Amino acid sequence: MSAEAVGRHMPAIITLDDLAAMISADTHGRRYETSPEGVLSVVPPPDSEHAVIATRLMAWLIAAGWPLEQIMQVAGVRIPGPDGDGGRIPDLTVWSRPQPRAVWLAVADLVLVIEIVSRGSEAIDQGAKVSEYAAAGIPQYWTVARDPAQTVTLYQLGPDGTTYEVTAKMPLAWLLQTAPADHIGS
Structure with missing residues (x-):
């Protein structure tokens, strides 16, 4: 399909329902996300290195006793914004308690989001x-x-509650030799 044909059928405003339908209809495993401002991102499917990193992090959390019901891979997260909600699909999320079954989860109980930077997604991630x-x-x-x-x-999150501060940078191998409790608040 040409870009012209896609543009002709693209809604003026992409809702989270539209986004879920796009994801469901895609047969190539791409992820579709929108910012709260409505910027659409299309990310290619992750490669095997990406999958191994995600698996290692999940195993680390599980081995440390983090409840399985509070760790999710590729869960949809509703990102509130002044002009409407965006929808992001992080690689891993850690929650303070189990979440209801939903396509787009609210951020209220979200403790940690982990993104494995894919080639081409550096600027977004x-x-x-x-x-x-x-x-x-x-x-x-x-x-x-x-x-x-x-x-x-x-x-x-910094003291203002709306911006992040970098608290550490370390090789993944080093992180995985520590306890998640050393880094994750609940």
């Missing part, structure tokens, strides 16, 4: 999402870079 997640009041946000050390950057 390390720029736009930093400000969006902080403005939404998500206490912690981590990014895992795809450099040789798989550097993990830990962000925590």
Whole structure:
């Protein structure tokens, strides 16, 4: 399908229901997200390195006793904004309690969002999402870079409650040798 044909059928405002329908209809495994301002992002399916990093982080959380019902992969998160809600699909999320069954979850019980930076998503993961997640009041946000050390950057809400401060940067291998409780508040 040409860009012209897609543009002709694209709604003026993409709702979270539209986004869910786009994800459901995609047969190639792409992720569709929108910022609270309505900026549409299309991310290609993750590769095997991405999957291994996510699995290692999940195993680390589970081994430390984090309840399975409070760790989710690729869960839809409703990001509130002044002009409407955006929808993001982080690689991993950690919650203070189990969540109801829903396509788009509210940020109220969200403790930590982890994004594994994919090639082509650096600007979104390390720029736009930093400000969006902080403005939404998500206490912690981590990014895992795809450099040789798989550097993990830990962000925590600052005193103003709307911006993040970088609290640490470390190789993933080092992080996985520590206890999650050393880094994750509940």
